[in-house]
């Protein structure tokens with residue numbers, strides 16, 4: 001079902017909150033001074049929340065780099081789309097937003113995978129150029145994400161972006177998400193950092209009019225960024241939230257308590273002292289591509 005009043009982030013982030021943001025937002029206070037997101041990812045939540053300003057952070061500097069790059073084009077959106085088109089043409093990628101470049105013969109032969117077939121070599125060249133440039137070009141990285149496998153960002157141990165081509169391209173959905181992103185950010189005051197959540201919080205001065213929304217990696221599910229998470233980081237985070245609570249700072253944290261027979265006891269025990277709201281959702285696992293019922297919650301201290 002289409003989520004009519006919700007704007008999807010143009011990062012199409014794995015595990016984003018796009019489908020759940022209306023449900024989650026319903027628990028938020030009606031006025032928020034600073035909206036604080038230590039695990040902002042693609043930004044699907046802050047984009048859809050009204051506040052006076054936004055303090056946004058993620059440990060992944062590449063993700064923050066893409067946000068910063070996009071925001072550097074605010075007010076210059078035409079230039080953004082022109083720069084994108086130049087790169088698409090330079091590498092010879094498909095561009096279904098503008099025109100159908102894939103020959104009929106390829107479409108008939110590879111009915112479901114013709115974008116991947118068409119873009120394979122151009123994508124490999126773009127990826128090699130990105131890696132040669134020390135991974136510093138966030139616009140090129142954004143295009144690698146848009147044309148790449150499952151629209152993910154992944155680097156190998158040598159620090160090279162290493163995902164293969166995907167079966168998608170720069171299409172109408174991408175343009176819609178980008179236009180919404182530019183439109184929404186044009187009247188938001190955002191401040192971005194790429195820190196571990198604990199360092200991020202050290203730099204802040206919060207009060208009871210603020211809201212901290214947290215969507216950390218989930219201890220018991222699977223995704224690329226969950227590799228960064230373990231029971232110690234989970235405990236470290238939950239202890240911090242107890243401190244916020246004693247200081248009168250409001251927080252709301254998303255998490256998964258049950259998944260495929262696994263149970264997050266650390267979180268469940270901790271959450272008993274606060275308000276737990278069940279969030280109805282389906283979870284599509286990147287590993288097996290099946291939809292499994294699982295138990296997602298939003299825990300608030302207000």
Ligand SMILES: C[S@@+](CC[C@H](N)C(=O)[O-])C[C@H]1O[C@@H](n2cnc3c(N)ncnc32)[C@H](O)[C@@H]1O
Nearest residue numbers: 013016017039041042043044059196197215225
């Ligand atoms: C579930 S995702 C957030 C998704 C986001 N709500 C959205 O809608 O796109 C969790 C994020 O936490 C980040 N992360 C992991 N460990 C972190 C840490 N120690 N400090 C800050 N961010 C971290 C990951 O890079 C990832 O982007």
